[in-house]
Amino acid sequence: MTRLRPTVAEIVEQTLALYEDLDFSYVRAWKSKSTSRRAVGFMPVYMPREIIHAAGMLPVGVMGGGDRLDIIKGDAYFQSYLCHIPRSTIELALSHRLDSLDGMVFPSICDVIRNLSGMWKLLFPEKMARYLDFPQNFDPALGGRFYRQELESLRSALSELNALPPQDSALTHSICLFNKNRRLVKALYDLRASKPWLVPTYEAYLLLRAGNILDVEEHTQLLEDYLVRVESEPRKPMDNIRVIVVGSFCEQPPLGLILTLERAGCYIVDDDFVLASRWITADISKTGDPLEALVEAYLKNSTFHSSKFEGSTPKWRHLIEQVKARQADGVVFAAPSFCDPALLDQPQYEKGLEEAGIAHTTFKYAENTGQFQNIREQIGTFSDSLKLWSEAP
Numbered sequence: 001m002t003r004l005r006p007t008v009a010e011i012v013e014q015t016l017a018l019y020e021d022l023d024f025s026y027v028r029a030w031k032s033k034s035t036s037r038r039a040v041g042f043m044p045v046y047m048p049r050e051i052i053h054a055a056g057m058l059p060v061g062v063m064g065g066g067d068r069l070d071i072i073k074g075d076a077y078f079q080s081y082l083c084h085i086p087r088s089t090i091e092l093a094l095s096h097r098l099d100s101l102d103g104m105v106f107p108s109i110c111d112v113i114r115n116l117s118g119m120w121k122l123l124f125p126e127k128m129a130r131y132l133d134f135p136q137n138f139d140p141a142l143g144g145r146f147y148r149q150e151l152e153s154l155r156s157a158l159s160e161l162n163a164l165p166p167q168d169s170a171l172t173h174s175i176c177l178f179n180k181n182r183r184l185v186k187a188l189y190d191l192r193a194s195k196p197w198l199v200p201t202y203e204a205y206l207l208l209r210a211g212n213i214l215d216v217e218e219h220t221q222l223l224e225d226y227l228v229r230v231e232s233e234p235r236k237p238m239d240n241i242r243v244i245v246v247g248s249f250c251e252q253p254p255l256g257l258i259l260t261l262e263r264a265g266c267y268i269v270d271d272d273f274v275l276a277s278r279w280i281t282a283d284i285s286k287t288g289d290p291l292e293a294l295v296e297a298y299l300k301n302s303t304f305h306s307s308k309f310e311g312s313t314p315k316w317r318h319l320i321e322q323v324k325a326r327q328a329d330g331v332v333f334a335a336p337s338f339c340d341p342a343l344l345d346q347p348q349y350e351k352g353l354e355e356a357g358i359a360h361t362t363f364k365y366a367e368n369t370g371q372f373q374n375i376r377e378q379i380g381t382f383s384d385s386l387k388l389w390s391e392a393p
């Protein structure tokens with residue numbers, strides 16, 4: 001029987017429901033299908049999800065509580081001069097919304113996430129909690145060797161969780177599934193850049209967020225359905241400017257803020273939202289040692305980012321290349337308040353953009369920001385002024 005593809009409206013409805021579900025009902029339902037099923041959460045920014053998947057588990061991206069969670073206990077664990085995501089993540093856990101997760105992985109991104117991993121171990125000693133360190137040295141013999149040891153250690157911890165020995169063949173299979181998923185996410189981003197009126201970022205973002213929760217094959221199918229269906233949506237180009245949003249890689253802006261940027265006259269043609277889905281920029285090798293393939297992908301094909309050492313090419317050069325490749329009119333720095341990695345990089349980005357004559361503007365947010373009027377006025381003015389300048393003789 002031929003499968004009927006869901007409509008764009010149905011896909012948006014499904015992904016919005018997943019986004020709003022702070023009880024992770026999908027994860028509970030997925031686990032209920034077999035007593036041997038396990039789910040392992042991971043914090044932003046990047047996680048080699050293939051390793052969790054190959055262990056027969058569901059990788060679940062945890063991105064805080066957004067603007068729909070009241071912080072009752074979480075604030076007591078962190079100083080007021082830190083970003084919001086650690087307190088809302090603690091709140092999710094203390095309110096038992098993360099009970100379906102059998103473990104958590106905290107990738108190295110900043111000191112806040114490192115502290116959160118320590119706190120997790122104290123609060124939930126019965127659950128697996130791992131800090132996953134990424135190399136800042138990209139020599140295969142040094143950083144590569146170190147990262148391989150990290151991945152081997154994570155693999156062993158997962159193996160203990162479900163009492164199954166790691167299988168290379170399973171890891172290769174998972175690599176193939178995630179390669180396909182990444183290709184479709186790339187196709188989504190490329191389509192949005194070429195026809196931004198067809199793919200609103202509101203919808204693209206919800207699709208990415210769904211990939212944090214859904215089984216990878218289900219998510220891949222959803223992306224395929226959307227890409228096919230959206231082509232026939234009756235959407236017309238508008239007089240918007242094209243911008244790249246930078247700085248929102250960890251604590252995510254509220255959905256209403258993304259909508260506000262679009263309504264203020266911007267087509268977002270690239271961004272660093274939900275970066276784990278696009279961290280690896282090329283297919284991971286499906287031949288040879290699969291663990292080595294993951295290491296090589298990280299060393300050679302991972303995107304530029306604030307918590308990653310820039311090597312010989314400054315990050316602002318990557319950003320300028322991105323502006324050119326996406327034919328963007330300007331850059332919007334949108335970083336969470338108190339996000340050290342994003343805010344420390346910002347002056348370098350700004351200097352590089354100014355030297356290259358690329359317009360930019362800046363604001364800060366928190367995941368629970370509720371008022372967008374100021375941002376709408378600021379971005380609306382940015383958009384209008386760019387249109388005026390570009391039309392000036």
Ligand code: SF4
Pocket residue numbers: 083084085086109110111112113250251336338339340341342
């Ligand atoms: S938002 Fe920034 S400071 Fe906060 S946990 Fe994420 S990377 Fe660290």
